[in-house]
Amino acid sequence: MQATDSLREDLQYVTSAVRQHDRTVGIPVIYYLWAAIVLVGYALPDFAARLAGPFWFVAGFGGGLLSWWLASRDEKRRGVIDRATGRRWGLHWVIGGVGFLLSALPMVTGHVDPAFGATTFLLTGGLIYAFAGVHLERPMLWSGLIMLAAYAVLVIFAPPYVWTISGIVIAFALCWAGVAAQRQRRPVMS
Amino acid sequence: MKALDDLVPVFEHRARLAIGVLLAGRGEISFSRFKAQLELTDGNLGAQLRKLEDAGCIALRRDFVDRKPVTWYSLTKAGRKLLDQHLHALQAMIAETAG
Numbered sequence: 001m002q003a004t005d006s007l008r009e010d011l012q013y014v015t016s017a018v019r020q021h022d023r024t025v026g027i028p029v030i031y032y033l034w035a036a037i038v039l040v041g042y043a044l045p046d047f048a049a050r051l052a053g054p055f056w057f058v059a060g061f062g063g064g065l066l067s068w069w070l071a072s073r074d075e076k077r078r079g080v081i082d083r084a085t086g087r088r089w090g091l092h093w094v095i096g097g098v099g100f101l102l103s104a105l106p107m108v109t110g111h112v113d114p115a116f117g118a119t120t121f122l123l124t125g126g127l128i129y130a131f132a133g134v135h136l137e138r139p140m141l142w143s144g145l146i147m148l149a150a151y152a153v154l155v156i157f158a159p160p161y162v163w164t165i166s167g168i169v170i171a172f173a174l175c176w177a178g179v180a181a182q183r184q185r186r187p188v189m190s
Numbered sequence: 191m192k193a194l195d196d197l198v199p200v201f202e203h204r205a206r207l208a209i210g211v212l213l214a215g216r217g218e219i220s221f222s223r224f225k226a227q228l229e230l231t232d233g234n235l236g237a238q239l240r241k242l243e244d245a246g247c248i249a250l251r252r253d254f255v256d257r258k259p260v261t262w263y264s265l266t267k268a269g270r271k272l273l274d275q276h277l278h279a280l281q282a283m284i285a286e287t288a289g
Contacts (some may be wrong), residue, residue, distance in 0.1 A: 004287060007280070017208045017227055018215070069288035079223025081262065082216045089277045 026137045027074045028185075030067045031178030035171040037063050042167025045118060047159075052118075060100070064093060089136060096128035122151040122166065139177030143170050193286060198272045198281035200245040205230060205238045210273040213248065213265040221261045239263060247272060 037059045044052040059061035073087070075081050103120040126147030133141025150166035153159065201207045208228055212219060219227075225235050242248045247269030251262045265273070 007283070010207065011280075013204045014208045014211055018211055076253075076260075079220030079226075079260070080216055081218040084217065 001143075024137055026177060026181040028178040028182040029073055030070050031139070031181065032172045033063060033066060033070070035174035035178070038174065039167050039171040042170065043164045045163040047164070060097070064097070085136075092128075092132055092136060096124075099124045099128060119151060119154050122147055122154065122163075126151055139180060142177065143173040146170050146173050193279045193282035196265060196275055196282070198276040198279075200241060200247060201273060203238065203241075205234070206242055207239065208277070209242060209246065209263075210265065210269065210276075213263060214273055218251070218262040218264045221263070221288070235249040242269070245269075245272075 014181065020026025041052065041056055041059060044055055070091075071086070075086075100121065103117075103124045106120075107117040107156045126144050127141050128144070129147060133139065133144050146169050150162060150169070154162045154166075201210055205228055209224060212224070212227065221235070221239070224230070225232065228235065230233070230238070237248075239248065243250060247266060248263050249266050251264070252263060253260050
């Protein structure tokens with residue numbers, strides 16, 4: 001009986017250590033970075049539509065690379081290098097990037113009016129963020145759902161400044177996720 | 191009980207088992223991270239890691255992060271095999287006790 005109790009205690013110790021390790025709350029600075037990018041990038045279609053494409057091309061790739069570098073630095077500082085999860089994130093965003101490029105295809109080929117077709121980016125972005133929230137990091141789910149709701153509002157009602165309003169709401173959701181992540185993270189120095 | 195024979199002595203200590211399980215789920219983990227995660231003293235953790243290293247279960251790599259020296263640990267192929275064997279033996283023991 002003593003051996004069974006000892007085994008139970010050992011397994012409880014291991015389980016507790018593993019559960020503590022499994023929490024993924026995200027990297028606050030990456031949420032803030034994308035909140036800033038989204039805030040500017042989503043206001044552009046309403047106020048300077050011609051700049052929106054070049055801005056997203058530069059900020060999308062630049063922000064992606066910066067996020068990758070920030071995530072890698074954070075991993076080293078927190079003392080866990082998880083290559084399998086890193087590969088999953090990489091694959092997720094590469095597929096997301098391809099999705100964004102394909103969203104532009106109907107407009108580039110002239111089959112869809114850019115004024116209407118641009119909303120497809122919101123749908124694609126919403127799906128990419130929502131799936132990241134489901135499979136990788138939960139706080140991203142809310143930003144994704146807001147994007148999907150904004151897409152529906154934009155397509156059905158076509159109200160003014162929906163891009164800007166969506167950007168503000170998404171940026172708020174990302175900042176909220178960043179603050180939540182900051183509170184949950186325990187400082188662990190390498 | 192056959193399961194008892196299959197237990198791997200180096201993983202019979204709970205801290206060493208936790209180290210093995212944590213490394214199996216991740217690529218590399220630093221000494222400081224283990225210390226915080228397992229709530230062990232430097233001396234105790236160092237001794238447990240040394241036993242796993244001596245048994246060929248883990249490998250270490252030294253690096254600098256923010257100009258501070260960091261030791262990273264990873265599970266070797268042999269270590270993963272032995273950990274699997276130990277976990278299967280534990281499962282069998284629990285099943286036999288429950289049955």
